[in-house]
Amino acid sequence: MPKIPVEQLKPGMKLARPLENASGMVLMAEGTELTEARISKIENMGIDSVYIDGPSRPARPKEELLAALEERFSKVGNSPPMALIKKAVKEHIEAMYG
Amino acid sequence: MANMDPKALRSRVENISTIPTIPSVLKQLSAIIENPKISLNEISHFVSQDPALTTKILQMVNSALYGFPGRISSVNHAVMLLGLNVVKGLLLSVSVFEIMHKAMIGLREHSIGVAIASKVLGRKKGLKEPEEVFVAGLLHDVGKVILTLAWPEEYEKTVKDAEAAGIAIFDAERSHFSETHAAVAGWLAEKWHFPRKLCECIANHHRPQVSTLAPLETAIVHTADVIVKARGIGYSGDRLVPGVNPGAWETLGLSEADLREILKELEDSVEQTEEEFRA
Numbered sequence: 289m290p291k292i293p294v295e296q297l298k299p300g301m302k303l304a305r306p307l308e309n310a311s312g313m314v315l316m317a318e319g320t321e322l323t324e325a326r327i328s329k330i331e332n333m334g335i336d337s338v339y340i341d342g343p344s345r346p347a348r349p350k351e352e353l354l355a356a357l358e359e360r361f362s363k364v365g366n367s368p369p370m371a372l373i374k375k376a377v378k379e380h381i382e383a384m385y386g
Numbered sequence: 387m388a389n390m391d392p393k394a395l396r397s398r399v400e401n402i403s404t405i406p407t408i409p410s411v412l413k414q415l416s417a418i419i420e421n422p423k424i425s426l427n428e429i430s431h432f433v434s435q436d437p438a439l440t441t442k443i444l445q446m447v448n449s450a451l452y453g454f455p456g457r458i459s460s461v462n463h464a465v466m467l468l469g470l471n472v473v474k475g476l477l478l479s480v481s482v483f484e485i486m487h488k489a490m491i492g493l494r495e496h497s498i499g500v501a502i503a504s505k506v507l508g509r510k511k512g513l514k515e516p517e518e519v520f521v522a523g524l525l526h527d528v529g530k531v532i533l534t535l536a537w538p539e540e541y542e543k544t545v546k547d548a549e550a551a552g553i554a555i556f557d558a559e560r561s562h563f564s565e566t567h568a569a570v571a572g573w574l575a576e577k578w579h580f581p582r583k584l585c586e587c588i589a590n591h592h593r594p595q596v597s598t599l600a601p602l603e604t605a606i607v608h609t610a611d612v613i614v615k616a617r618g619i620g621y622s623g624d625r626l627v628p629g630v631n632p633g634a635w636e637t638l639g640l641s642e643a644d645l646r647e648i649l650k651e652l653e654d655s656v657e658q659t660e661e662e663f664r665a
Contacts, residue, residue, distance in 0.1 A: 289654055312456065356618055360627045363552060369635045370627070376645035377616045380653075 293337045297327045304339040350385045357381065390564045399532055399570050400577050407535040411439060412481045419474055419578045426465050433461045433477065442480040443473075468517055471581060475521030478578065482528055489534040490545075492621025495656065497524050499619040502655045503610035506648050511602060511638065521580075522587045522607050527622055529570030530555075533563065548624045555623035556592050567623075568592050594634040605634035613648060619656055 289304035299322055307316040307330070315333070316326065319341075330338065346353060361374050398405070403413040418424060418432055433439055440461060447458045447468065458464050465473045479497070486494045501523030508516030534541045540562055548558035556566040572589025580588075583600035587607050590597045597604035612630045615622065640648075 353618075357616075360616065360618060360625055363626050364629050367629065367632075369630050369632070372642055373613065373616050373627075373630070373645060376642055376649060380617070380646065380649040384653075 289339050289341060291337045292340045294327070294331050294335060297322055297330070297338070297340075299323050299327065302341040304341045307335070307338060309333070346381075346384055350381070353381050354378065390562075392564050395563060395565055395570075396573055398536055399529075399573055402532065402536075402574070405532075405536045407538075409481065409485050411436065412478070412485070415477055415481050416578065419478070422579050424579075426462070426470060429470070429473070429477070430461045430465070439477070439481060442483075443476055446476055446480060469515070471584065472515075472517045472521055474578065475525060475580070475584075478528075479521070479524040482531060485535070486528075486531050489531045490621065490623060493527060493530060493623075495620030496614060496622040497527055497620070499614040499617070499652060499656050500524075500526060500607065500610045503613050503648055503652055504607050506651050507606045507610055507638065508603075510644065511606065513603070513606075518581070518584055519587070519603050519606050519610075522584050522591075522603065523610055525571060525575065526588050526591050526607055526611065527567060527571065528574060529567030529572075530623060532570055532574065533559070533567060537563075545623055552626070553624075554626060554628055566592065592628070594631050594637075602637060605631075605637040608634045609638055609640070613645070614652070617649060617652065619652070 292301070301322045303316055303318055303320045303322070306314045306318045307320075308314055316330075320326070322330075357374070357377060361370070364370050402408050402416055414432070418428065433443065443461060443464065444458060447454060447464045448456050454467065458467060461473070464476075468476075483494050486497065501520045504519040504523035505516045508519040513519060530541075533544075544558045544562040545555065547553075547562070548555045551558070556568065559566045568589055568591050572585055575585040575588045583603055586597050586600045587604040590604050591607045591611060594601070594604040594608040609630055612628060614620070615627045618625075
């Protein structure tokens with residue numbers, strides 16, 4: 289789940305973690321869908337970023353991650369379980385880029 | 387050093403308090419945990435004298451990945467909920483994390499990843515105490531830290547040899563030290579009186595086929611290690627994905643959908659955990 293700066297929040301995003309004040313009181317529950325009003329409320333509370341549902345977009349380009357994946361698997365051979373693991377990881381990486 | 391006597395190696399490892407580079411909190415904790423009759427009160431007392439350790443252990447059990455977010459307020463409470471063995475394992479892990487990060491950058495992230503993947507696998511396979519394999523995952527590579535601290539130059543050479551030859555770190559360890567980090571961690575787990583099943587799955591995480599007491603748990607930690615390396619989370623001495631043991635793979639019977647689910651949970655938890663445990 290990505291941690292998104294408040295200025296990049298958009299209506300429709302969902303909180304991946306409850307929003308709490310300094311004393312631990314829950315202000316918005318996990319799963320709350322953001323609206324314009326809720327976003328400005330968060331801004332007014334002086335919070336700079338919140339956890340949002342969904343995969344984080346990795347900092348490195350997709351090609352680089354996929355090349356590193358090939359490199360990691362370069363010595364292991366292609367037995368059915370390893371092929372399945374590699375396929376699952378590859379699809380998992382590709383899905384992170386949407 | 388290629389023909390290092392395994393007995394000498396073991397005795398040096400078991401006397402970790404004589405290794406000067408071992409952090410003092412780990413030495414003290416190890417001395418307490420070595421006592422087989424250690425009581426819950428003694429552990430709580432020791433931890434309560436060390437505010438940094440208290441904070442770290444409570445942070446860990448209260449993190450979202452552990453399932454009790456914000457609800458565990460004391461070490462006593464943690465032991466009641468999680469059991470003495472799990473708390474012992476968590477204490478040793480948090481006291482080793484900082485040095486782990488210095489000994490091998492990325493090993494902490496790798497260990498947390500294997501712990502999480504083990505726990506998810508444990509839950510899937512219906513283990514009664516998935517926390518135990520979580521602990522085994524956290525500690526499975528502690529042998530690398532001990533080898534680095536006790537023989538810094540030799541271990542650095544081992545890592546370089548593995549990289550240069552394109553072989554797995556445990557094969558390079560065998561030729562430099564006559565034993566692997568898995569054996570080292572297994573000796574320590576025994577010394578710390580962890581249940582035999584837990585010791586076995588730590589000691590055999592690279593050869594799950596020899597596990598007799600805990601074949602399922604060992605298959606879990608072994609496969610978790612492969613998955614975490616396949617995903618490239620952290621660093622553990624080499625960048626190569628080791629082949630999964632066919633017997634262990636069969637024991638777990640994972641489908642592609644299972645793998646996808648594990649990868650997803652791993653991604654979410656590792657991200658959170660890294661933030662929470664940044665030393």
